[in-house]
Amino acid sequence: MLLWAAAALLSVLASGGAQEDFQAAAKEYGVPESVLLGVSYLESRWDSHDWRPSVSGGYGPMHLVDAEAVPEAGQHHTGDPRGDDSRPMSITHPPLTMIRQDEQTLQLAARLTGLPVERLRQDRAANLRGGAALLADQQRRLGSPLSPDPLAWHEAIVRYASASFANEVFDVMRDGVERRTDDGSLVRLPATPVPALRVAPASDTECPATLECEWMPAAYKRFGKDDYGNHDRLRSKREIDYIVIHDTEGSYGGIPSLVKNPKYVSWHYTIRSVDGHVAQHVLTKDVAWHAGNWDVNTRSIGIEHEGYLAQGGTWYTEAMYRSSASLVRYLATRYDVPLDRAHIIGHDNVPGSNADSVPGMHDDPGPYWDWARFFAMMDAPIEGKTSGRSVIIKPDYDLHQPAFVGCVRKRPGKPCEPHGATTVWLHTEPRDDAPLVDDIGKRPNGASTFSVYDQSARASVGQRYALAGTSGDWTAIWYLGQKAWFRNPPSQPTAVRASGPLVTPIRDKVEVYGRAYPERSAYPRGVKFQEHAALPYTLHRGQYYSLGQTLRGSYLAASHFNPDKHVMVRGRLRYHQIQLGHRVMFVKADDVRVVS
Template identity: 55%
Template sequence: MPALATAALLLPLLGAAPSAAGPSGAPPAPDRLQRAFAAAAAEYDVPQSVLLGVSYLQSRWDAHAGAPSVTGGYGPLHLTDARTALAGASSHHSEGTEDPRGDDARAPLHPAPPVLRSAELPARLTTLPRAAELTGLSPEALRTDPAANVSGGAALLAAAQRDLGEPLSADPADWYGAVARFSGAEDSATAAAYANDVFEVIRAGGRRTTDAGQRVALAARPDVEPDVSQLQGAGLRAASAAGTECPPTVSCEWIPAPYEEFGDGDYGNHDLGDRPASQRIRYIVVHDTEGAWNGVLNMVQDPTYVSWNYTLRSTDGHIAQHVKAKDVAWHAGNWYVNAKSIGLEHEGFLAEPDAWYTEAMYRSSARLVRYLAKKYDIPLDRQHIIGHDNVPGTTTATIPGMHTDPGPYWDWRHYFQLLGRPFEPTAGKNSGLVTIRPDYARNGPVYTGCVTRGEPCAPHGSSAVRLYSDHDLNAPLIRDIGLGTAPTTGVNDLSSRVSTGQQYAVADRWGDWTAIWYLGQKAWFHNPERSPAAVPASGRVITAREGLESVPVYGRAYPEKSAYPAGVPAQTVSPLPYRLPKGQKYVVGEKVPGEYYYAVTFDEASHRVVTGEDMYYEIQFGHRVAYVRAADVTLSALR
């Protein structure tokens, strides 16, 4: 791995998270977890550095107050107890009213998920019961007591070492095979990628304060060179990355989505293309699956369903690629964005109370995104690395049905640290722009509706910051007229929410409050100096051209009517219900040509990329991005 990439991936290990109270409300002794690692290492004859390295890759040493991860993993060692609840799967692509293809030229696509076969849970999802057998500790203790959880992890590592016929050595270099087995991976490539990450952590060392206020340190061991030959005796199947477009630093397999006809001229589940020669790839869209790994893979292989480019597994970061980057997957609900994006589905659930993603998946995703961004010249910023929840509706009618994943619990700040592009101040204190950047662990706005409509979700860190109509926590929330409903604190309600990394022009300040221009309104968020929710920034903004009271806002940048050749129906350039009033400023992502990819038949000979003379600016308009015609606005720099 290049030195720069390694540094980027290890950066968060060296940072410190804020202290937080334990489940009882009173913080435990701040060294209790460190002592638990030492005790478990001694009891089970596992090097403490190995135990700490594995735990960091699973959870960054966090306990998550005993709450499960998105795949039913618990505690610092992510011991899994998924049970049969995760054997099935649904998908957000078949929920709600969003058309994943998002193209008016073709009938709306609202796929039903295929019937899923029940299957026995893989061993990687049942490590907690096995740890209970090995330690004699109860499953409840392993789920809720971090010290017990650490003991369970140590017992699993020691059992793996014995199964491999290796000694319980004090030298961490002798534990490569056991670490690879601990990953739960079924193939050698995934297990090796996981083990390599653990040993990178061991070599770098570091310290961190966890989500429960525990101070944990790992002494650097830069000289450790593990015995990678142990992997040969681990009993794992060989895996091939043939056909994939992945960096060598991740494990990747090719599980193709079908390009097939299935009657009445219909076909699925993507379109063939010639990107980037025919049109630039401008976006990477981050999704969560709203389903478990095996079921989701069944769906993407169904020609009557929809598609995305990659799926990432939570337990170990393994990647499956389904659609080549040159082709256009149906995933974002906006055809303009689909035609210019690569979609990444991450195993997880937006509204699961206290659900969390593993460090292994975050790292694997970051490596993949860095690779794709470099290959296709995609800027590493929040105007180009976007969530599904940042994709705009194509027309007024589609706005309410657009999706909201990966949601407020995706840690954008940590993700961009792993990408090597942390969100840092780029201007002075009273700058005219801000980058949203709350402290994820301390920032815990109350959301509702995770389990029961209107009922509060479990407390959880969040990347999102809430917006008010005045500098007062009791003021009404900002309203999104496109949704047609009153704003709420619902976990899926994006009306009054900004997210980490997004940038906005400052409209006003009042004490500990900052106002930004948002959806044509002045929107306030609490931004105290002692615990800021944003940092100063500089950048480019647009304003309505002189003489115009307001300008229309679009959900896609389509060409003018005269640009369409014979045989390609002109697409309506439909403004959204919003207006950009004069005097307001909005941050620019980039200037783009009006462009439309005509692909509504299985025969790709009829496919065309139509490019017009009209130019647009992509802007951060609300929680989602939007587009304005360049002729309607004036571009300037702001600090």
């Protein structure tokens, strides 16, 4: 123990700067330095984020929350989230922006420290003192001494955030962390000999043992004469092909009133930003209405994350990323879902169910969701090969800061603040002043834009595309039936070579679909045939697209409140899922040739 303490002291003296601020704050308020470092790491990874608020209004390394900084809610589930032609559904009810009084930790930290709110919001040493004061206050409220033993602080951390958050803090302490923060400071948390702690999720929930999950059931209720909401219950387990990542476009405080409204929509889980707390709303065997495409709904699990896609200056906490990664890895193992970007997709990767629905499909979680970091947390890092006929998009999140506009809704032409992002812009030619490629489905009456909400000419981290050419620092991929060029200089690459199966059309004008529905002969009497509605894209000879999976057509006929009347139609028609543009889409297997 003495050797470990000496090593820790040497690391503090060697680092200076932020490390000394952590040490001073911990000493002033009697909090073990390892506890303060562990809590702060889960809140912010020790970064200041240029003193901009997080998606839940938290500032600085200790994520001190100010309700006034919570962004205005956006319109999230609009249009037809069910995406079923046989029973269209219109949603207009917006999310609510709310925050509980006990979550406003910035003001409490100001009272405990005597420091001005503004200083806590923009000074690192003050921010750390505020966090240390909050932890010490929780320990005193428990009637516990300010012990140097980190384990004695477990219950205080639980009260500070949640049980699963506290256990993650101890995991961080046990493993140890070292990183250079966004202001250049080197901070070290040496590996600390603490036990691995676990929680017991609520008995009704489907969560890994590392997460404290809450059961917050979605409404399942009739309304009107023939309709009901807000999900479909099934009698038996279903096959899962996708896990869909969403953001809420509103704060966590508004979630209970929305998910319990039978006239709204549903999703399976919500994850809170401030501490990574997880609430489950729909059993995974049941179909939630979240993706805007009925075929994807019937074969997916939807997870909402507290956040706003356009808030480039805001940030998601480490706690939320870790909870989400733990949950997705658990679900992927349970349902045998591959951990890749063909199966773990964003709402912005879900295809329109028909041509009319494509322009209104959603754009979350957007370009600021750090896919590479997310997959690394699931022990499935996004990696390429030394050679191959494909490329995987993979810029460095922190260094790659493409220009966007429209982060402020009322000023759509205003440039967004510089911020790390996961997408690359796609041009018609290998030069910066060339026009962006067009998406005739998303924007049928206009050219692609640099809006943060417009993914018409963007490719995202982890997505694999067929290589179409190179020219100097530029790389071309096949994208929506055309060659699309993006900057990929060797000094700061934005993509890596990859291998994997491709498909190429066997004739010109091959149609593309947003749903993998069965052939007409597969439908039993009494179930209406669902048309194979082609999307406004066609493929031509000589083009190549990455193959994500092959599946047979299926359709769930679920128009009754009584699940016993649901019918699952399974056909023989085979489809290939391809990465056509920013979204995944489907081609009939007989229309293309697979290139291994």
